[in-house]
Amino acid sequence: MSNKIGMSFSLTEEQAMIKQMAREFAENEIIPHAEHYDKTHEYPRPVVEKAQELGLTLLNIPEEYGGLGLSLVEEMIVAEELSYGCSGIGLSITINCLAALPIVIAGNEEQKQKYLGKLVDGGMAAYCVTEPEAGSDVAALQTTAVKDGDDYIINGTKTFITGATVADWFTVFAYTDKEKRHNGVSAFVIEKGTPGLSVGKPFDKLGQCASDTAEVVLENVRVPASNMLGKEGYGFMIAMKVFDRSRPSVGSMAVGIARRAMEEAIKYAAERKTMGKPIYRHQAIGHMIADMAMQIEAARLLVRKAAWQYDNDESNVMSASMAKAFAADMAMKVTTDAVQVLGGYGYMREYPVEKLMRDVKVCQIYEGTSQIQRNILVRELFKNS
Numbered sequence: 001m002s003n004k005i006g007m008s009f010s011l012t013e014e015q016a017m018i019k020q021m022a023r024e025f026a027e028n029e030i031i032p033h034a035e036h037y038d039k040t041h042e043y044p045r046p047v048v049e050k051a052q053e054l055g056l057t058l059l060n061i062p063e064e065y066g067g068l069g070l071s072l073v074e075e076m077i078v079a080e081e082l083s084y085g086c087s088g089i090g091l092s093i094t095i096n097c098l099a100a101l102p103i104v105i106a107g108n109e110e111q112k113q114k115y116l117g118k119l120v121d122g123g124m125a126a127y128c129v130t131e132p133e134a135g136s137d138v139a140a141l142q143t144t145a146v147k148d149g150d151d152y153i154i155n156g157t158k159t160f161i162t163g164a165t166v167a168d169w170f171t172v173f174a175y176t177d178k179e180k181r182h183n184g185v186s187a188f189v190i191e192k193g194t195p196g197l198s199v200g201k202p203f204d205k206l207g208q209c210a211s212d213t214a215e216v217v218l219e220n221v222r223v224p225a226s227n228m229l230g231k232e233g234y235g236f237m238i239a240m241k242v243f244d245r246s247r248p249s250v251g252s253m254a255v256g257i258a259r260r261a262m263e264e265a266i267k268y269a270a271e272r273k274t275m276g277k278p279i280y281r282h283q284a285i286g287h288m289i290a291d292m293a294m295q296i297e298a299a300r301l302l303v304r305k306a307a308w309q310y311d312n313d314e315s316n317v318m319s320a321s322m323a324k325a326f327a328a329d330m331a332m333k334v335t336t337d338a339v340q341v342l343g344g345y346g347y348m349r350e351y352p353v354e355k356l357m358r359d360v361k362v363c364q365i366y367e368g369t370s371q372i373q374r375n376i377l378v379r380e381l382f383k384n385s
């Protein structure tokens with residue numbers, strides 16, 4: 001009889017090393033610069049370049065194409081650490097992992113060599129689904145790709161695109177046949193500099209100010225048919241597969257932000273005294289921090305389970321939605337409570353917690369809002385009704 005226990009909560013030696021590397025990078029290269037980029041909204045190019053040297057922009061690119069080829073569990077470990085440092089800078093580093101996923105999932109050998117190769121050579125990429133009239137409602141996309149000989153002509157506007165201002169190529173989703181709704185969406189790779197493609201100025205936003213978010217306009221952009229990923233009509237399926245991996249990633253980002261907020265709250269609550277004792281000894285504050293610890297732990301376990309299922313070829317549709325919504329909502333509460341623990345100082349830019357509260361809000365919005373995750377859970381829970 002096997003004495004193997006089929007579940008482990010400890011990291012392997014390799015996972016522990018990856019965690020250590022990401023933690024050191026966050027401490028040495030991200031945290032010292034986070035305030036600057038939050039205030040200036042500049043793109044953190046020097047930090048991204050250092051991350052590139054360690055392969056942190058290539059986490060999920062398979063090793064045979066020059067990436068780190070990490071499992072999703074390992075990627076989650078890195079994402080938590082980078083976001084602990086600054087989720088805006090972390091997003092600027094890891095956006096390649098999102099943009100590259102459609103190619104990893106559906107690209108042919110030539111596309112993988114060419115476009116993943118560009119990332120390995122120091123390039124960056126962006127992922128373009130959302131449009132001004134189509135966010136949660138992907139079927140409402142208005143971008144079209146019309147066949148013209150051996151090319152497609154693409155027209156449309158993509159908005160809120162992370163990394164757009166620095167991207168060397170873009171994965172773009174467009175209708176090749178609108179009549180077919182979900183089955184009529186196709187995915188393309190479009191290179192920077194292709195005539196008709198232009199990128200707007202970065203939006204001014206609430207948080208994650210160290211990541212750029214901009215509009216991508218496509219006006220009669222001619223793209224060779226060889227730049228299509230998979231076949232005509234595969235786009236929606238590709239986008240859904242991307243979510244299996246990207247939703248736990250956002251969950252992990254939220255866990256990292258919340259952990260940082262809790263640590264700041266612990267530090268402050270141990271030092272700050274009122275009525276003759278450190279404030280953590282007022283039960284209201286102590287319990288608030290105990291709740292933070294419980295909620296963070298629960299969210300991390302959900303994120304790791306969703307990632308583990310993905311790595312083991314099990315469906316993670318439900319766990320990915322649970323992990324994303326639970327972790328994002330949890331982190332919103334934890335960061336808001338951390339501001340409360342710091343009182344008036346928590347509200348001041350001088351302390352890091354108000355930034356964490358601003359930064360985390362978007363975790364409830366992108367990669368499917370918290371409401372959309374619940375819709376998915378309802379759909380799955382009632383599918384036999």
Ligand SMILES: Cc1cc2nc3c(=O)[nH]c(=O)nc-3n(C[C@H](O)[C@H](O)[C@H](O)COP(=O)(O)OP(=O)(O)OC[C@H]3O[C@@H](n4cnc5c(N)ncnc54)[C@H](O)[C@@H]3O)c2cc1C
Binds near residue numbers: 129136205371
């Ligand atoms: C900083 C930032 C970066 C982003 N980066 C990218 C990127 O790189 N690439 C990309 O493609 N997109 C990106 N996005 C876009 C993001 O994915 C969308 O904003 C998100 O999917 C929500 O779409 P929306 O903004 O159109 O809101 P809407 O879909 O209009 O939703 C508005 C509100 O209505 C709710 N709602 C909508 N439909 C339903 C429903 N059926 N049931 C219940 N509630 C509903 C939503 O939950 C939300 O609260 C980014 C967004 C932000 C803010």
